[in-house]
Amino acid sequence: xxxxxxxxxxxxxxxxxxxxxxxxEDHDIDLHQVHDKDGGRIRYERRCEVCGKKIAYKDLDKxxxxxxxxxxxTDEDMDALPAEKSREIExxxxxxxxxxxxxxxxxxxxxxxxxxxxxxxxxxxxTLENTEKLAVVRFALRQKTRLGILRVRSKVMVLQAVMxxxxxxxxxxxxxxxxxxxxxxxxxxSAALVDQYSTDFTPEEFQDDYQLQLQALIExxxxxxxxxxxEATFGSQDQGSESGEVIDLMEALKRSIDGRNAKAPAKAxxxxxxxxxxxSAAKKPAKKTAAARKPAKKKxxxxxxxxxxxxxKASGSGKKSA
Numbered sequence: 001x002x003x004x005x006x007x008x009x010x011x012x013x014x015x016x017x018x019x020x021x022x023x024x025e026d027h028d029i030d031l032h033q034v035h036d037k038d039g040g041r042i043r044y045e046r047r048c049e050v051c052g053k054k055i056a057y058k059d060l061d062k063x064x065x066x067x068x069x070x071x072x073x074t075d076e077d078m079d080a081l082p083a084e085k086s087r088e089i090e091x092x093x094x095x096x097x098x099x100x101x102x103x104x105x106x107x108x109x110x111x112x113x114x115x116x117x118x119x120x121x122x123x124x125x126x127t128l129e130n131t132e133k134l135a136v137v138r139f140a141l142r143q144k145t146r147l148g149i150l151r152v153r154s155k156v157m158v159l160q161a162v163m164x165x166x167x168x169x170x171x172x173x174x175x176x177x178x179x180x181x182x183x184x185x186x187x188x189x190s191a192a193l194v195d196q197y198s199t200d201f202t203p204e205e206f207q208d209d210y211q212l213q214l215q216a217l218i219e220x221x222x223x224x225x226x227x228x229x230x231e232a233t234f235g236s237q238d239q240g241s242e243s244g245e246v247i248d249l250m251e252a253l254k255r256s257i258d259g260r261n262a263k264a265p266a267k268a269x270x271x272x273x274x275x276x277x278x279x280s281a282a283k284k285p286a287k288k289t290a291a292a293r294k295p296a297k298k299k300x301x302x303x304x305x306x307x308x309x310x311x312x313k314a315s316g317s318g319k320k321s322a
Contacts, residue, residue: 005141006114007087009150011124017115018089020141023108023158029214078143086140089159091150093136100134100149103168106161111150121157128152136162189253196260 005020033042046055062073113121128135128150135150137159147162213234220228 003112004109007089007139008114009089009091009111009124009137011091011120011135014120014124016120016124017113018111018121018157019114020109020111020159023110023153027208027211029211029218089137089139089148089150091135091137094131094133095136097132097134097151100162101168104163105149106163108161109159110153111157111159124150125152125155125157128157186249186253189250189257193253193256193260196257 001021003019003021007018007020009016009018034040035042046057046060047053048055061075062078064071064073111121115121124135129152137148137150139146139148139159141161147164149160149162151158151160217230217234220233
C-alpha cells in the first residue's frame with residue numbers, strides 16, 4: 001500500500017510520527033459509459049462557459065457563488081490557510097466508544113509508526129486498548145480540517161474521520177407525527193424473532209451478490225457476445241411485491257418465528273454432521289498409521305503391489321514409522 005499522508009500525533013508533549021494508509025477499498029467492478037449505437041466511449045470535458053475552450057486541469061481554480069457574484073479562490077489563496085498546512089493529528093479528548101454516534105463515522109485510515117523508535121506509537125496504542133477509550137482528534141487532510149477518532153484494530157491504530165455536528169441532519173425531520181400503538185404481545189413476539197436471529201457478527205460469511213452476478217454477466221457476454229439470452233441465463237429480476245395488500249403484523253411475526261423454528265433442526269443436523277466429519281477426519285490418520293504397522297512385517301507380492309497402490313503406500317509408511 002502507498003501512504004496517502006505523513007504527519008504526527010500530538011499526545012500532550014508526546015509526538016508520535018505516523019503514516020496514514022487507506023483502511024478500506026471499493027470492490028465494485030469499474031464500468032464506464034458508451035454510446036448505445038456504436039459503443040463509443042463517453043468522456044466528460046472541462047469546458048469554459050465563457051470562451052468555450054477546453055481547460056487543462058492545471059488552469060482550474062475554485063470559486064464560491066454568493067448569489068450575485070463569483071469569488072475566485074486561487075491555489076495561492078488556498079495554500080495561505082494555516083489549518084490546511086497542518087501535518088499534526090491533535091488529541092483533544094478521550095471518550096467512551098458508546099458516546100460516538102456511528103452515523104458520524106466516515107472513512108478509516110490505518111496509522112503506521114513512522115519512526116526508527118516506535119515506542120511512543122506502541123505506548124499510545126496500548127493506552128487506548130487498556131483504557132477502552134477513543135481519542136477524539138483534529139487533523140487536516142486534502143484541504144479540509146477534520147474531526148476524527150483514534151481507536152485500535154489488532155496491533156494497529158486506526159484514524160477514522162468523523163462528521164462535524166452541524167453536518168448531521170435532525171432526525172426529527174423524518175420522524176412520524178404520531179407513533180402507532182404497539183401491543184405487549186407484538187413486542188414479545190418481535191423480541192422472540194430477534195432472539196432467533198441473534199448470533200455473533202461474522203462479516204466474512206456475507207458476499208456482494210450483485211457484484212458476483214455482474215462479474216458472471218460480463219464473463220457470459222465475453223463467451224457468447226450479443227447472442228446471450230440474459231433472461232434465460234439469469235432469470236427474471238423482478239423482486240417487487242405481488243400486491244399492495246396490508247399484511248397482518250401478528251400473523252407475519254408468527255409465521256416468521258415458525259419458519260425459523262423449522263429451519264433450526266435442519267441447521268443443527270447439518271452442523272452436527274460437519275462436526276462429526278471433522279472428528280472422524282481427525283481420528284482417521286491415527287487409525288491408518290496403526291493399521292499400517294501390521295502389514296510392515298509381511299512383504300507384499302508384486303501382483304498385490306501393482307493392484308493396490310493404497311496398500312503399497314500404507315506399507316511404505318508403516319516401514320517408515322517402524
